Amino acid sequence: MGGTFNPEVVLPxxxxxxxxxxxxxxxxxxxxxxxGGHDVDVRGTSDLRVTSGRLMAPPLPGxxxxxxxxxTTHFSMSGVLDVAFFEVSDAGRHxxxxxxxxxxxxxxxxxxxxxxxxxxNYQVAAFDGTFEPVPEPSTIVLLGWGVVILxxxxxxxxxxxxxxxxxx
Amino acid sequence: xxxxxxxxxxxxxxxxxxLSPAWADPxxxxxxxxxxxxxxxxxxxxxxxxxxxxxxxLGLSSGAFTIGGxxxx
Numbered sequence: 686m687g688g689t690f691n692p693e694v695v696l697p698x699x700x701x702x703x704x705x706x707x708x709x710x711x712x713x714x715x716x717x718x719x720x721g722g723h724d725v726d727v728r729g730t731s732d733l734r735v736t737s738g739r740l741m742a743p744p745l746p747g748x749x750x751x752x753x754x755x756x757t758t759h760f761s762m763s764g765v766l767d768v769a770f771f772e773v774s775d776a777g778r779h780x781x782x783x784x785x786x787x788x789x790x791x792x793x794x795x796x797x798x799x800x801x802x803x804x805x806n807y808q809v810a811a812f813d814g815t816f817e818p819v820p821e822p823s824t825i826v827l828l829g830w831g832v833v834i835l836x837x838x839x840x841x842x843x844x845x846x847x848x849x850x851x852x853x
Numbered sequence: 854x855x856x857x858x859x860x861x862x863x864x865x866x867x868x869x870x871x872l873s874p875a876w877a878d879p880x881x882x883x884x885x886x887x888x889x890x891x892x893x894x895x896x897x898x899x900x901x902x903x904x905x906x907x908x909x910x911l912g913l914s915s916g917a918f919t920i921g922g923x924x925x926x
Contacts, residue, residue, distance in 0.1 A: 688889035688891070688920070690891065690896045705887050707887070707897075707920045707921070708921070710920070710921060713916065713917045713919045714888070714916075714917065715911075715913045715915065715916040716910075716914040725911075727916070731897075731918065733887070733920070735887065759856070766897075766908075768917060768918070781911070782910075784911075787880055788881075789880060789882070790887075808891065810890060811889065812887070812888065812889045813888050814887040814888070815886050816882045818883035818902075820879065
């Protein structure tokens with residue numbers, strides 16, 4: 686099993702929210718040197734769930750050779766990575782650790798729709814998401830205090846001008 | 854004036870409090886990508902910011918996790 690999209694097919698003009706599931710066997714590599722300086726690879730399973738923002742499928746493009754349609758939206762992800770790590774050397778593969786982690790994320794995504802001219806609708810073809818950082822609370826607080834100070838100064842100046850005008 | 858400042862300060866505090874849990878979440882991917890296609894494959898690239906205690910404390914700096922299908926990281 687790999688990735689599944691719900692809905693798999695959308696009609697032109699249809700509003701939809703994409704739910705994607707990426708579940709199954711996991712492989713790959715990680716950026717960590719083992720104690721012996723060997724490569725480390727990964728084996729395990731995953732179950733990642735993605736939900737997109739609300740989208741609308743556009744009218745079918747003209748011409749039967751039209752390519753993919755790109756829709757931009759935001760998304761959130763949650764799920765599990767249950768993986769084991771192996772040191773790979775000439776002597777073979779040796780387990781060096783295993784872990785089950787709940788992972789989360791959110792960001793912006795491009796969703797590719799493939800026009801199906803025979804049936805007059807689209808197939809959801811691919812999901813391409815980029816995670817975005819959550820700002821530190823201290824950054825938000827600093828920005829907010831800046832806004833408060835600016836607002837206070839502006840209001841004070843206006844009040845002072847109004848007082849001077851009345852005195853004149 | 855005082856009311857406005859109170860409202861703004863309250864807004865600030867509530868915003869800060871609502872963001873804190875998300876920011877402090879240790880296994881939140883903040884730098885990476887997730888790509889998947891209809892043929893059944895997906896790749897989660899976790900480019901950085903992996904907490905040192907994640908994944909059994911191995912100290913990963915990055916990870917490319919290929920999920921099903923034939924996609925390569």
